[in-house]
Amino acid sequence: MNSITDLIRKEIETLSVDASRSNVGKVTMLADGVARVEGLSKVMYNEMVEFPNDVLGIALNLEEDSVGCVLLGDTSSLKEGDDAKTTGKLLSVPVGMELLGRVVDAAGRPIDGKGPIEAKEEYSVERIAPGIIPRKSVDQPLQTGIMAVDSMIPIGRGQRELIIGDRSTGKTTIAIDTIINQAKINKQGEQSGNKDFRPVYCIYVAVGQKNSNVARTIKILEETGAMEYVTIVSAPAADNPANQYLAPYAGCAMGEWFMENGRDALIVYDDLSKHAVAYRQISLILKRPSGREAYPGDVFYLHSRLLERSARLNEDNGNGSLTALPIIETQMGDVSGYIPTNVISITDGQIFLETDLFNKGIRPAVSVGLSVSRVGSAAQIKAYKKVAGKVKLELAQFRELAAFSQFESDLDAATKARLDRGARIVEMFKQTAFNPIPVEVQTAIMWGMQNDFFDSIDVDKISEAVSSLKDYLSAQGKEVCNEIYQSGKLEESTEQNLRLALEDWKRTFA
Amino acid sequence: MSSSNKVLKVAQLLLNQSIGEKGRIDSEKVSAILNELRENPPSNHVEILRRFGFLVRRHMSSYQVNLEFKGGDGSEITNSLCKKNLIDENANDVQAVDCPSLIAGFRVKIGDDVYEDSIANRLNNVRKALL
Ligand SMILES: Nc1ncnc2c1ncn2[C@@H]1O[C@H](COP(=O)(O)OP(=O)(O)OP(=O)(O)O)[C@@H](O)[C@H]1O
Ligand SMILES: [Mg+2]
Numbered sequence: 001m002n003s004i005t006d007l008i009r010k011e012i013e014t015l016s017v018d019a020s021r022s023n024v025g026k027v028t029m030l031a032d033g034v035a036r037v038e039g040l041s042k043v044m045y046n047e048m049v050e051f052p053n054d055v056l057g058i059a060l061n062l063e064e065d066s067v068g069c070v071l072l073g074d075t076s077s078l079k080e081g082d083d084a085k086t087t088g089k090l091l092s093v094p095v096g097m098e099l100l101g102r103v104v105d106a107a108g109r110p111i112d113g114k115g116p117i118e119a120k121e122e123y124s125v126e127r128i129a130p131g132i133i134p135r136k137s138v139d140q141p142l143q144t145g146i147m148a149v150d151s152m153i154p155i156g157r158g159q160r161e162l163i164i165g166d167r168s169t170g171k172t173t174i175a176i177d178t179i180i181n182q183a184k185i186n187k188q189g190e191q192s193g194n195k196d197f198r199p200v201y202c203i204y205v206a207v208g209q210k211n212s213n214v215a216r217t218i219k220i221l222e223e224t225g226a227m228e229y230v231t232i233v234s235a236p237a238a239d240n241p242a243n244q245y246l247a248p249y250a251g252c253a254m255g256e257w258f259m260e261n262g263r264d265a266l267i268v269y270d271d272l273s274k275h276a277v278a279y280r281q282i283s284l285i286l287k288r289p290s291g292r293e294a295y296p297g298d299v300f301y302l303h304s305r306l307l308e309r310s311a312r313l314n315e316d317n318g319n320g321s322l323t324a325l326p327i328i329e330t331q332m333g334d335v336s337g338y339i340p341t342n343v344i345s346i347t348d349g350q351i352f353l354e355t356d357l358f359n360k361g362i363r364p365a366v367s368v369g370l371s372v373s374r375v376g377s378a379a380q381i382k383a384y385k386k387v388a389g390k391v392k393l394e395l396a397q398f399r400e401l402a403a404f405s406q407f408e409s410d411l412d413a414a415t416k417a418r419l420d421r422g423a424r425i426v427e428m429f430k431q432t433a434f435n436p437i438p439v440e441v442q443t444a445i446m447w448g449m450q451n452d453f454f455d456s457i458d459v460d461k462i463s464e465a466v467s468s469l470k471d472y473l474s475a476q477g478k479e480v481c482n483e484i485y486q487s488g489k490l491e492e493s494t495e496q497n498l499r500l501a502l503e504d505w506k507r508t509f510a
Numbered sequence: 511m512s513s514s515n516k517v518l519k520v521a522q523l524l525l526n527q528s529i530g531e532k533g534r535i536d537s538e539k540v541s542a543i544l545n546e547l548r549e550n551p552p553s554n555h556v557e558i559l560r561r562f563g564f565l566v567r568r569h570m571s572s573y574q575v576n577l578e579f580k581g582g583d584g585s586e587i588t589n590s591l592c593k594k595n596l597i598d599e600n601a602n603d604v605q606a607v608d609c610p611s612l613i614a615g616f617r618v619k620i621g622d623d624v625y626e627d628s629i630a631n632r633l634n635n636v637r638k639a640l641l
Contacts, residue, residue, distance in 0.1 A: 019627040039622040
């Protein structure tokens, strides 16, 4: 380089210790939340860039002569020829317990009108995922409170489980149910006074949704008393694409704080299809080469670097975890689209929701055949594993037999028994929205199913019977449930008590 | 090699040819290059010229010093820079302007680096911290 200018630079730096140093450029193009800046030769990737009127941007495209920045906030005051200045900082968001119960935007600023957030720490939104050494395999359950999920597609802490399905098939509901269930378990655990109890804190990231939907979600979480354990990061459809692009990373940083401080957290990305669309919009304006479905070539990296940050850390690293429930919307049930296949390949399994089932009234509309959890069964509690082990197989067999038996008039007894059991399991798994069931109650209900307590009840009465049993178990049957909750196992004595309780209930129900 | 790559390469070569003593752009060399190009126009003549112009501008800005100041500090800096022969006022490398909006202090711009120590900047930092 130019040795003389280097000397000048050195001289100036020694002249005054207070002199602030920055790197500047000029805006040469502005479009839809993206600015192209000439100059800024020393800007870092992902560095925050300052524009006039306190508008901030992030350097995303570093080219030879210019820099592409996405702009945050109101950009209407900017014009071509404006100065841009590096800040030397990466975008960071406040993290910590202070964020619980709050609604924030993609930059971590409160938008719930409850005053400023007095967070003591900040984390950069883009961080490197934990490597192999500090990780540990998944071995603690994360109960969703949804019977069909907990029994057939169990999720463990630190797992990444995709929720995938067409529009309006109950995807958000499954995620919100899971959050409500964590709040319930947290309250129960805090009351029990168990020192080893580990609460799960939740982060819900809403990307590209209608404001009314986000408001509805907040209302539900408040009404169910879950909000005190939840942070909501909102980048609605009306927000600019840069905020929608950043919101999942911001939420992830907030979740990582819990993980790195030895706590457990759950993060929901609702949804990553809209996230990819926002990123596509930015990339097209930045004139990046586009590929399949007009997405840029690095759209896989967009989601892999996000989801890799969810992990279960080992004891040496505090034993914390971050569980991720990303959501993807499919078109006409097609899981072979570009974004769905990408995210399926990154996650540890998927909960696939089917429109057909949803319309038939089988809700949650979980498809048994297409849903899978690759790691979670290692994390189920013993008692639950014992009763849930066979359910998935029984249900899969039922689906197959049911398809064939349509043509068959006289069936042998074994087939008929299987069909009867299957139909009852389907009914048992029906569950209304925002009504998660504690794991010990689920265990008791499924134990009843395995031990023929429902066989004498008509199929169309099963739902009623299950909810009556649920009521019974939370009143008279409380003790046996508590036994399961405390030990996590189904000892012979527990099973005996369970049998007595269920016989007692059966008398009242019939 | 694609044609746009070729343009970049040729323009860079032309820039290297235009640099004279002390790493400065030599205007005589530049006009010689322009004459040569006019007589034997290469393919992509216009693109090469455009790119060449950009590179020359960028190179010149890397040693041109823009100094804005208000109060004693500004001239002190020029003097100290000149005394040490770091910059050469005759070569028009330093453009010093009195800039009242700084209130007091200086702002030096070399290439796209900016060094600033002024009351205006400090006030702005205070404003941001309070926001
Ligand atoms: N288990 C359930 N029982 C009854 N109704 C349900 C159930 N799950 C979802 N619903 C209803 O179905 C509708 C759609 O649910 P939800 O918003 O969760 O779907 P979604 O897949 O997230 O939709 P979108 O594509 O709009 O995001 C809601 O009105 C919800 O109340
Ligand atoms: Mg939804």
